[in-house]
Amino acid sequence: MADGASNPDQIMEDKTRFDLNTAVEHWLETLRRSPEIRAENLAELESHLRDSVAEWQRRGLGEEEAFVLAGHRLGGSMALRQEFAKINQSRVWLHRGLWMLVGIQAWALLGTLSHLGAAAVTVGGLASLGFKFREPNLYLSALGPASGLTLTYLAFLAACVTGAWWLVRRKETGLRNAADAVLHRPLWVGGFVLIPLGLLVLNFAQFPFLAFWFPRAEIGGIMASKSIASFAESVLLTVSLPLLTVFLARRYVASCRPRRANP
């Protein structure tokens, strides 16, 4: 993350006239997002910053110079976060734990959604094209639709994960506001619990749904395709997720090491 608070010049660059309150608000915004610093800590830092700015102004500095100097003396946001992390460890872990829980649930939800989407698109699509899911020579004839199912599932999953990633990265404030709104309305919290449950039931209800639309002889073929596809997906994910973890972990560890002057 960019070390915004230690770099107050950046804040000023796109402003024609310096406004102290805006500058302080920008400075606070960077730290407000960090789990290491509580609102009360931030209020105290703001009080300090304003005292310091006033003191430097009293000593003859302009408002902007006083703000830059006061911010510099207070310390960069990375250093502040590191120090405050030592006293707010429970909050840091709460923040991490929340993200882990959100991740686990989002993964399960996106998985169910992708399965439903892939089944609807592939089975429905093939059936509408006149494809017959044959009963004899079960596994061999199921291989075609199974590979179709696997590919559509992966495409759905990739689209869902990319969408979720985009939401988290680009619409962070919007998401935060939405979460804030949901958390304080019991009905919405109910919805938050019921939506995954509903999807799960819908996923399970595929069987009676299939029985209604397809002749008995084809259901066996469809189920065989789905079971092969689900095996293929599991294998792919079981291999690729640990590989992805190792790749990201290596990048992270490398970024922790101090850079050497002579490589």
Add this chain to the structure above:
Amino acid sequence: MGVQNVQTPGRAGGAVVKPEMGLDKPNGIMHNATMLSRELVAASTVPLVLSILGEGETYGYALIQRVRELSGGRIEWTEGMLYPVLHWMEEAGQIKSEWRESDTGRKRKYYHLCREGREALQGEREQWLTVHQTLTRLWKTKHVSI
């Protein structure tokens, strides 16, 4: 992380992880010979805070100003690092804080010393005076000039 356990008289065993002032300082302010080293800055923060609060209640910014003034600018803190230390001292029961409106109309957090803090201050005094006495005796006999 630059976390260290430092034994403080107010807290038996020193098992609490204490934030260390200035140890993560990114710039080289401390390397001037007339300035205090990082380690000394870190070690002297708690006794300084206790001693200043012993004079009466005050708030973070004024506390830093007082240290700068008393040390002739040779004890230089990265100002924001004081607050985790104050928080730690409050958790340890040495000091207490209170948000109040100041004469400027803005709110400030004022700190004052508790009984446990007074005891801690006494302990710190004894320890620092012991170091001071020992060094003074050594330097007197050996005629070291600074």
